[in-house]
Amino acid sequence: MTQKMIEDIKLIRERMKQAHDRQKSYANLKRNEVEFQAGDKVFVKNAPHKHVMSFGRKGKLALRYIGAFEVLENIGKVAYRLALPLSMEQVHNVFHVSLLCKYIYDPSHVLQAEEVNLKEKLIYEVRPVQILERKIKEFRNKSIPLVKVLWRNHKVEEATWEVKQDMRDRYLELFA
Template sequence: MKRDIAAFVAQCDTCNRIKVEKQRPAGLLKPLDIPMWKWEKITMDFIVGLPRAPKGNDSIWCRTPLMWEEAGERQFFGPAMFEEAAKNVAKVRENLGIAQSRQKSYVDKRRRELTFEAGEFVYLKVSPLRGTKRFHTRGKLAPRYVGPYKIKKRIGDLAYELELPEHLSGVHPVFHVSQLRKCLRLPEDQISPEAVDLQDNLEYLEYPVQILDRAEKGTRRTRIPMCKVLWNNHSEREATWEKESELWEKYPHLFDVK
């Protein structure tokens, strides 16, 4: 029973939206590639939110002037200078690689690897974005996750592009793997979050809502008409085969032809 309860909670849509993630954050550290030559990698920054200028600009592109020195007499060329510069560059690259490897080992101890495939469904974490109306969740009791949404493709090693609904068209569809939670049950198999009509003894009534298919079963001499029935609070995968005679007796409205 404990195993069944754990499996049900793991696939529950409401639980996946509300529950806090108690596992280690997903996504191992991905250090930036070390540039092999000048201007191969360019880093820039922008100052935004400034008062709008007469030409309509409200941002500034900034870059830090590196390696500026005062003018003076100095040797710029020669075999000795080239050899010394090559040694210094090699040493810098080696130190950068050592530092990246050390930091990655520290961070990865507190993280876990998580990957998805295109076509899978995931929940999107929105709890860090509290106070915004972008995902239509706001307040203390708002869900921590929204979705599930289908993965379109994988971008790089740690990001995924999602198929967002129309009302989220203004949201950039690429998210880091740490913001995603795997959906163990397909959306069409999930029970509608509508309230279940409970009885006084905490039981709820099950009744057929639709006949999906018909067939005949039995032996060579006896043929029993059967109907594949869809029940309330269940998906089509959980439909059962019932005797047609019993359905006629208890639920004749299923056979009404409109």
């Protein structure tokens, strides 16, 4: 009886080890070991968590990354101190490696530091620049007029379709 119990325990341990190794292999597929040196340029993830407003609007108009900022020093294995501009002095300048993305230098790429006017709660207002297109979305029993809006500090590829009446109510100057 003791021999049977020992064999069962060995079998259970073996299966647990296999399950642990399988889970570890899944986790390692998603892990990206990244290290930065002082002087490297990095982008900072805009909103570290879903549904959190960080440096801008959440949702479809939110920038994914802002920067490029220079790494000043390593703090431990996974944290880095960044050189942030004076306009972002309210933001703590130490970030976890998971919030950073390496900037790969390209001589043809010219970085222009955008002036970001942060309000007290670290948000900035995105304003529309112009209407690029108009269309009508047809449903079974109603039609909704839409406009494609180009937003300030965003590229043409990032323009979004908005309901015409909502845009007219908020930004009448676009329709003049």
